[in-house]
Amino acid sequence: MKNDPTIDIDIKRAPTSKIDSIDFENLKFGHIFTDHMMTCDYKDGSWQAPKIMPYGPISMEPSAKVFHYGQAVFEGMKAFKDDQDQIWMFRPKDNFNRINISAKRMAIPEFPEDYFFTALDALLKMDKDWIKKGFGNSLYIRPFVIATEPGVSASPGTNYKFMIICSPAKSYYNGEVRVKFSEDYSRAADGGVGFAKAAGNYGAQFYPTNLAKEEGYQQIIWTDANTHSFLEEAGTMNIFFRINDTLITTPTNDRILDGITRKSLIALAEENNINVEIRKVPVQEILDAAKEGTLKEIFGTGTAATVNPISGFGYKGDKHELPKLTDSYATFFKDKLMKIQYNLAEDKHGWRYLVK
Structure with a gap:
């Protein structure tokens, strides 16, 4: 990860703090x-020098291409503060790589690594007081890039804006979470942009998710576009299923986001001798396991949610409640993961990144 102190960042501090x-x-x-x-602006074929300024509105032409053709991608990251007031990020190089993968798929110029880490480190140090100590406290970091060129011709933009904004955070979900297995709608299809964090992927989920909420669910677990017979991922999370003591999750492909928390849990499971199967997950297999009592857990993983247990699920009008476990894998992995993130446990994998 390149943090280049020679990069000239134009910094304008907020006159007062809120x-x-x-x-x-x-x-x-x-x-x-x-x-x-x-x-940071892209114009004349290159990214210009990054700027840090007070948080506030930005001005764009109504004809900016992001509004008309959806050229927008984003990432989600977190920063944590340990008991010694050190600031840590978790696997930020993966997030950097992924936003450029997303950008490439949307015909957006890739962002330089040295600009990204130099500017992000400077931003976090300026707003370090917003990162609170204590398990569960974090700073959610949202990098994103949008097409700003004015014009409504159906073609990629020539001007872009890369931005990073930050939001203090606690838990993403409050209370129990229940999900509906999708019967009609799909998140993505083969050859599409499901693997990218394109803004439109999420906008397209809102309508079917609202329908599910009317039935008492908080999220949808999407099924494949071809047959609706295989479970894939939720709207904001990758999904894990525990049948007996085996953990099952779907493989990534061009429909499913390559989740960083997902990859971390797979690694933690393997080093703790928990059997993990990465394969297609038929809806019928999960229904059968629920009826037989062998389905012990479903939980979601993601930067915002970390590890979030699923209390129950619904499919074709039937509702299934999951057992409340005292020794759940979800709790085990969340504790392991967060202790690494907060610098409370050994980082065997080199996942932590210290903001200096």
Whole structure:
């Protein structure tokens, strides 16, 4: 990861901070933002020098191509503060690589690694007081890039804006989460953009998710577009199933996001001698396991959610509740993962990144 101190970042500090007005004990995820943001423009065929400025509105033409053709991709990352006030990120190189993979799929110029880490480190150090110590506290980091060129011709933009904004966070989901197995809608299809964190992937999920919410569910687990007979991932999470003591998750492909938390849990499972199967997951297999009592857990993983247990699921009008376990894999993995993230356990894999 390249942090280049010779890169000239134009920094303009906020005249005052709003931090004293924030109730950090009652945060709604993604609604409060720190004092500063990073912005970097692409024009004349290259990325310009990054800038850090007070968080606030940006000005764009109504004809900016992001509004008309959806050229927008994003990432989700977190920063943590340990008991010695050191700031850590978790596997940020993976996030950097993935936003460029997403950008390439959407015909957006890839962002330079040295610009990314130099500007992000500077931003986190400026807003370090927004990162609170303590298990469960974090700073959610949202890098994104949008097409800003004015014009409604159906072609990729020539001008772009890369930005990073930050939001103090606690848990993503509050209370029990129940999911519906999709019967009609799909998140993505073969050859599409399901593997990319393209903004439109998420916008297209909102309508079927709203329908599921009307039935009492918080999320959908999507099924494959061809037959709707294989489970893939949820709207904001990769999904794991535990049948007896075996952990099962779907393989990544061009329909499924290559989740960083997902990869981390697979590695933790393997080093703790928990059997993991990475394969297609038929809906019928999970229904049968639920009826037989061998389906012990379903849980989701993601940067925002970390590890989130699923309390129950529904399919074709039938509802299934999952057992409440005292020794769940979800709790085990969440504890292992968070201790690494907060610098409370050995990092055997080199996942932590210290902001210096």
